[in-house]
Structure formats: structure tokens, C-alpha cells
Amino acid sequence: MGNKGKSEYIRKLYEQQSTLDQSIARQMMNSERLAFATSQWRMMWRKFVKNRIAVLGGIVVLLFYLIALFADFIAPYTLQQRMDQYSFLPPQKIHFFYEGKLQPFVYSLEGTRDPETLMKVYIPDHEKQIPVRFFVQGESYKLMGLFPASIHLFGTEEGIVSVMGTDGQGRDMFSRIIIGSQISLTIGLAGVALSLLIGAFLGVYSGYFGGWIDNLIQRMIEIIRSFPPIPLWMALTAALPSHWSPLKVYFAITVILSLIGWTWLARQLRGKVLALREEDFVLAARLSGASNWWIITKHLIPATMSHIIVISTLSMPSMILAESSLSFLGLGLRPPLTSWGVLLQQAQNIQVLLLYPWLMMPGFFVAISILAFNFLGDGLRDAADPYTV
Amino acid sequence: MIAYIVKRILGMIPTLIIISIITFIIIQLPPGDFVTSVQAEIASSGGGMDATAVEAMRVRYGLDQPILVQYWKWVRGFPKGDFGYSLEWNAPVWDIIKGRLMWTFLLSGLALIFMWIVSVPIGIYSARNKYSLGDNIFTFFGFVGLSIPDFMLSLLWMVFATIVLGFSASGLYSPHMVDAPWGFTKFLDLLNHLWPPIVIMGIVGTAELIRIMRGNLLDVLNQQYITTARSKGLEEKIVIQKYAVRMAINPLISVLGMQIPKMISSSIIVGLVLSFPTIGPIFLRSLITQDMYLAGAILLLMTIMLLVGNLLADIALAWIDPRIRYE
Numbered sequence: 001m002g003n004k005g006k007s008e009y010i011r012k013l014y015e016q017q018s019t020l021d022q023s024i025a026r027q028m029m030n031s032e033r034l035a036f037a038t039s040q041w042r043m044m045w046r047k048f049v050k051n052r053i054a055v056l057g058g059i060v061v062l063l064f065y066l067i068a069l070f071a072d073f074i075a076p077y078t079l080q081q082r083m084d085q086y087s088f089l090p091p092q093k094i095h096f097f098y099e100g101k102l103q104p105f106v107y108s109l110e111g112t113r114d115p116e117t118l119m120k121v122y123i124p125d126h127e128k129q130i131p132v133r134f135f136v137q138g139e140s141y142k143l144m145g146l147f148p149a150s151i152h153l154f155g156t157e158e159g160i161v162s163v164m165g166t167d168g169q170g171r172d173m174f175s176r177i178i179i180g181s182q183i184s185l186t187i188g189l190a191g192v193a194l195s196l197l198i199g200a201f202l203g204v205y206s207g208y209f210g211g212w213i214d215n216l217i218q219r220m221i222e223i224i225r226s227f228p229p230i231p232l233w234m235a236l237t238a239a240l241p242s243h244w245s246p247l248k249v250y251f252a253i254t255v256i257l258s259l260i261g262w263t264w265l266a267r268q269l270r271g272k273v274l275a276l277r278e279e280d281f282v283l284a285a286r287l288s289g290a291s292n293w294w295i296i297t298k299h300l301i302p303a304t305m306s307h308i309i310v311i312s313t314l315s316m317p318s319m320i321l322a323e324s325s326l327s328f329l330g331l332g333l334r335p336p337l338t339s340w341g342v343l344l345q346q347a348q349n350i351q352v353l354l355l356y357p358w359l360m361m362p363g364f365f366v367a368i369s370i371l372a373f374n375f376l377g378d379g380l381r382d383a384a385d386p387y388t389v
Numbered sequence: 390m391i392a393y394i395v396k397r398i399l400g401m402i403p404t405l406i407i408i409s410i411i412t413f414i415i416i417q418l419p420p421g422d423f424v425t426s427v428q429a430e431i432a433s434s435g436g437g438m439d440a441t442a443v444e445a446m447r448v449r450y451g452l453d454q455p456i457l458v459q460y461w462k463w464v465r466g467f468p469k470g471d472f473g474y475s476l477e478w479n480a481p482v483w484d485i486i487k488g489r490l491m492w493t494f495l496l497s498g499l500a501l502i503f504m505w506i507v508s509v510p511i512g513i514y515s516a517r518n519k520y521s522l523g524d525n526i527f528t529f530f531g532f533v534g535l536s537i538p539d540f541m542l543s544l545l546w547m548v549f550a551t552i553v554l555g556f557s558a559s560g561l562y563s564p565h566m567v568d569a570p571w572g573f574t575k576f577l578d579l580l581n582h583l584w585p586p587i588v589i590m591g592i593v594g595t596a597e598l599i600r601i602m603r604g605n606l607l608d609v610l611n612q613q614y615i616t617t618a619r620s621k622g623l624e625e626k627i628v629i630q631k632y633a634v635r636m637a638i639n640p641l642i643s644v645l646g647m648q649i650p651k652m653i654s655s656s657i658i659v660g661l662v663l664s665f666p667t668i669g670p671i672f673l674r675s676l677i678t679q680d681m682y683l684a685g686a687i688l689l690l691m692t693i694m695l696l697v698g699n700l701l702a703d704i705a706l707a708w709i710d711p712r713i714r715y716e
Binding site: 053222223226227228229230231232234235236238239241317321324325328329331344347348350353354357360363364366367368370371374375378 | 537540541545547548552651657661662676687691694695
């Protein structure tokens with residue numbers, strides 16, 4: 001091979017290489033453009049949807065809130081409706097098929113007393129079926145506290161249908177649990193919303209400005225967090241005057257719950273903002289003359305939005321748990337307000353539990369709602385960082 | 390190291406002063422005082438108290454004095470271990486609570502140990518078999534354990550013990566054992582009542598610890614010194630135990646500080662449901678009767694317990710991880 005041949009060969013090699021480089025570069029650009037085309041929220045959504053158990057948790061949470069919204073309609077009875085002849089009725093079995101046809105029914109019940117224990121026992125009359133019908137006329141109520149109505153999703157025209165039994169006053173547990181969910185699930189939301197308001201403001205402020213304000217806020221958080229939560233909540237709720245109206249107590253409990261809740265949120269957001277503060281887009285905004293308020297509300301808060309959502313979801317379980325624990329101890333909400341914790345007050349005594357175990361049912365609703373929120377929050381946390389696999 | 394510990398302890402003093410003030414304010418929050426709650430109790434049983442008796446009672450307990458004086462009378466005894474006087478029990482606060490504090494301490498400590506014993510091996514297994522069936526099952530049950538309220542678990546255990554095992558799960562001893570002479574059977578009975586609250590309290594935190602342990606170990610296993618250790622032919626067992634776990638365990642110690650308040654809270658609720666002689670039942674009672682020095686001392690002592698726990702966790706971390714610098 002002569003000198004010319006050699007240089008020709010090199011040039012050829014070079015051309016091959018450069019076309020290869022170009023095609024790689026083109027591919028990279030394409031994929032980059034693709035990455036740009038997908039917004040961050042969409043990436044998070046994609047990652048979230050892949051996590052089946054988190055999606056399931058989300059669906060359950062959604063379902064719970066839907067049920068709470070239409071609770072008075074779904075519940076066959078109202079909150080305080082007493083059926084004295086059916087006190088401490090064990091959960092009834094609903095039979096779905098009548099002579100091969102789909103026709104839900106329950107057996108009529110005959111209440112007598114056990115001659116030995118004097119306990120009330122109910123003997124189903126297998127000759128007499130009471131059909132369970134949909135959209136029956138029942139006690140009147142106000143849907144969402146606004147629209148008067150008297151149609152219930154299901155119910156019977158005579159006798160009783162009680163899938164989770166009744167309490168000592170003959171009130172249907174299922175109806176009370178469903179309607180009680182309104183308070184149990186909203187007090188968590190309200191508590192988180194309030195914590196968010198305080199925590200997001202103070203956390204972002206603290207992280208953005210630094211200095212002595214930051215120092216003061218951090219000391220405050222340290223002091224609050226040095227109290228163990230349940231004892232502190234117990235002491236504060238015990239201080240609520242007994243003559244306060246239910247609504248006032250509800251709001252007071254919300255405030256007490258968020259008193260500790262905000263500190264966690266503020267800590268997390270402060271850390272996030274401390275990092276974001278040094279980013280170029282904040283500098284750019286400042287150089288273009290944006291005010292601090294503008295930077296915080298238009299840049300920093302949206303940038304931390306995904307974290308705010310994750311933290312709020314993850315703080316829901318502790319709020320629900322705290323409310324039900326306090327109410328269970330008799331310190332939180334009190335009747336006539338009805339939450340799951342209040343319903344569980346009657347299940348404190350072991351003798352009562354052994355005789356009427358269905359009074360524990362509200363506890364399972366507490367557990368399921370907390371589980372659903374935990375799964376949802378965990379999935380959201382993973383999804384909030386869509387760049388790591 | 391000693392300088393660090395001394396500095397930390399000195400740093401706690403201002404915090405303690407502020408906390409004692411806040412505690413006193415919280416305890417003073419309810420309208421009325423101990424005398425009003427006594428009056429209400431007497432009135433509810435049909436009796437009555439005349440005004441001079443009420444006043445005399447207030448004077449005797451020093452409830453007629455200004456708040457600041459009351460506060461000062463309360464805190465000045467602390468350095469001597471005097472936590473005030475319980476109005477309801479007519480005894481020094483310390484005498485009433487010291488035994489209960491011991492049980493709270495014992496239960497919380499044992500629950501923490503239980504959590505570690507359970508979660509560290511599971512965390513290691515889960516990290517080494519990522520996304521395996523076992524990993525998923527442990528994660529799932531961890532979440533379930535995390536989600537069942539501790540009072541609910543206590544109730545379920547009581548029902549289960551009574552119906553299935555046929556023994557009374559509440560209290561320290563079975564009813565027929567309470568007056569029995571101290572012996573091996575009584576000791577066994579005590580153990581039988583002791584482990585359920587520990588397990589119930591431990592279950593709540595286990596899921597979190599498993600998760601942290603698993604995550605840390607996964608991070609550590611990706612690091613180069615692990616690859617080096619493997620490539621030079623070290624046994625996998627040694628790589629995991631001596632190299633990886635040793636590093637991955639540090640963050641577990643730093644979350645100890647977050648676990649302690651949960652354990653204290655949990656010991657109160659579990660103690661209340663299982664009528665265990667923890668601080669819980671007496672705290673609830675003191676809050677309801679407005680026995681303010683007792684309630685205040687309990688809240689304060691639990692806060693101190695938390696602060697000391699945090700301090701110990703920090704010291705342990707500094708001791709175990711030489712990279713941590715104490716300034």
C-alpha cells in the first residue's frame with residue numbers, strides 16, 4: 001500500500017466514524033427531546049401508575065372519601081336512629097339468592113332472653129324473609145348537610161338490616177361507621193391542611209431567608225419536637241372545656257393535631273428550599289428583578305409542590321391515628337360528634353368485647369384507611385423522584 | 390468525646406427550662422383547678438362543699454397564689470429530685486410515679502430491642518433478595534403492622550387471649566396469681582403478661598426500621614469497597630456482615646431518636662388498654678382530675694426521657710461511627 005492509499009484508507013475510516021458519530025448524536029438528541037417533551041408531572045404519574053399497590057391504596061382512599069361524601073345516603077339508618085327492640089344485635093347475614101333468583105333478603109328476627117344468662121338473643125325466623133331493597137324510603141337526612149332527602153341506598157320496609165350489628169341502644173353500627181367516617185377522614189385533612197399552611201410558610205421562609213429568623217424557627221421546632229406526641233396531645237385535649245360546642249371541639253382538635261404536624265413539614269421543606277435557593281433559576285429570577293414574594297410563590301413553592309404532596313399524604317395516617325387514639329381514650333372528640341375513635345370508646349372493656357365483638361369494627365376501618373394512605377404515600381414518595389429507577 | 394458529652398448536657402439546660410415553663414402553662418390551661426374538680430366530683434355524688442372549705446383547700450394547696458409563685462415552688466425542687474406533691478394521692482409525686490416510670494422505661498427499652506432484633510435480619514434479607522417473594526411479603530406485613538393502631542392490637546390480643554388461650558391478658562398477673570407467693574409459676578405468669586405489650590409496641594416501628602435497613606444496605610452494596618472486597622475473594626458472609634451491615638446500621642442509630650417518642654406514646658396507650666402499671670393510666674387520671682403537679686411532672690419526665698434518649702443515640706452514633714466529628 002502506497003502513501004496515497006494509506007491516507008485514503010484513513011480518510012475513509014474517518015468518514016465512517018463521523019457518520020456513526022452523527023447518527024449517535026442524532027439518536028441522543030431524539031431521546032433528549034423526548035425527555036423534554038414529557039413533563040415532570042407526567043413522568044411522576046407514569047412511575048406512580050407502575051406501582052400497583054400504591055394505585056390500589058389511592059383507589060381505596062378515593063373510595064373512602066366518596067363514601068364519606070354520600071354517607072347519609074349509603075347508610076340505611078341515621079346516626080342517632082334507635083331501634084330499641086334490636087339492642088346488641090350481632091351482624092346479620094344477607095342472603096342474596098331467593099329460590100334461585102337474585103333477591104337479597106334477611107330473615108325476620110325474634111328477640112328473646114336467654115333464661116340462664118338473661119342476655120338478649122335473636123332467633124332468625126326461617127319462614128319469614130324480609131327483602132332488602134335498593135333506594136328505599138327511610139329516616140330523613142340532609143345530604144352533605146345541604147339537601148334534604150329520605151331515600152337510602154338500601155334498606156328494608158320492616159324489621160332491620162344490620163350488616164355490622166347494633167350497639168347497646170339499638171343503633172346500626174354500619175350506619176354509624178359510615179357516617180362517622182366523615183369526621184375521622186376530614187379531621188385528618190383539616191389537620192394536614194393547617195399544618196401545611198403553617199409548615200409550608202415557615203419552612204420556605206426559614207430556608208429562603210436564613211439568618212436569625214431561621215434560627216428562631218428551628219429552635220421553636222426543636223422545643224416542640226422534644227415533647228413526646230401522645231402525652232402532649234393528651235394534656236392539651238384534656239384542657240378543652242367540657243361546655244364547648246361540638247364544632248368548637250372539632251376545630252380545637254384540628255389545631256392541636258397540627259401543632260406538632262407542622263414541624264415535620266417545615267423541616268422537610270426548609271431542607272428542600274435551602275438546596276433550591278442556590279439554583280440558577282432562582283438567581284435568574286432575582287437578576288430580572290423579581291421580588292422575594294414572587295420568587296417564593298412563583299418559583300420555590302411550585303418547585304417543592306411534589307414534596308408537599310408527598311409529605312401531606314404521609315402525614316395523614318398519623319393524624320387519623322392520633323384522632324382515633326385520643327377519642328378512644330375519651331379525651332378527643334365526644335358525643336354527639338361521632339368518629340371512629342368515639343365509636344371505639346364503647347369497646348374499651350374486655351367484658352363488653354367478649355360479649356359483643358362486633359363493636360370493634362370501627363377499628364378495622366381506622367386500620368384500612370391508614371394502610372391505604374401509607375401505600376399511597378409510599379408510592380407517591382417513590383414517584384416524586386422520577387429520575388432514579 | 391467527653392467534652393462533646395458535657396457540651397451536649399449543658400446545652401440541654403436552657404431547653405429544659407423552656408420545656409418546664411411550657412409544661413406548666415399547658416397544665417394550667419384547663420379552666421378551674423384541682424379543687425373545682427373535687428367539688429364537681431362531690432357534687433356528682435350528691436354532696437356539697439361550702440365556700441369556706443373550698444377556700445381553705447385552695448390555701449392549703451397553695452392554689453390561691455400567683456401563677457409565677459406556683460411555678461417557682463414547683464421547679465425549685467427539681468434539682469433535689471422533688472417533683473411536687475400530688476393533690477389527689479396526698480403523696481410526693483416521685484413516690485407515686487417511680488415504679489410506673491420503671492415499667493414504662495422497661496417496656497419501651499425492651500420494645501426497642503425487639504424491633505432491632507426483628508428488623509435488622511429482615512432488612513438484610515430483603516436487601517439481599519430485592520423484589521423477591523420474601524421481600525414483598527415482609528414489606529407488605531410491615532405496612533400492615535404499621536397501620537394497625539396499637540390500641541386496636543391490644544384489644545385484639547385481649548380478646549384472642551381470653552377466647553383462644555383462656556387467660557386474662559390484662560394487668561401484670563392473672564387474677565388468681567396476684568396474691569400468690571413469689572415463685573417460678575408466678576414468674577412465668579409475669580412473663581406471659583410481659584411479652585405481648587412489648588411485641589405490640591414493637592410492631593409499629595418495625596416496618597420503618599426494615600425499610601431503612603433495606604434501603605441503606607442496598608446503597609452500601611453498590612459501593613466500590615464492597616466490589617473490592619468481593620473481587621479479592623472474600624467470603625460473601627464476611628462481605629455482608631463485616632463490611633456492609635457495619636456501615637448500613639449507622640442510620641438506624643440516628644433514627645433511634647425518632648423511635649423513642651413513639652415508644653413513650655405507645656407505652657401510654659398500650660398500658661392503658663392492657664391495664665399495665667405504666668405511666669399511662671395515672672397520667673390520664675391526673676389530667677382528668679387536674680392533679681396539676683402530678684400531670685406536669687409526668688409530662689416533663691417523659692420529655693426528659695426523650696431528650697436523654699436522643700443524647701444517648703447521638704453518643705452511640707459518635708462512638709460507633711468515627712467519621713462523625715463532634716464540635
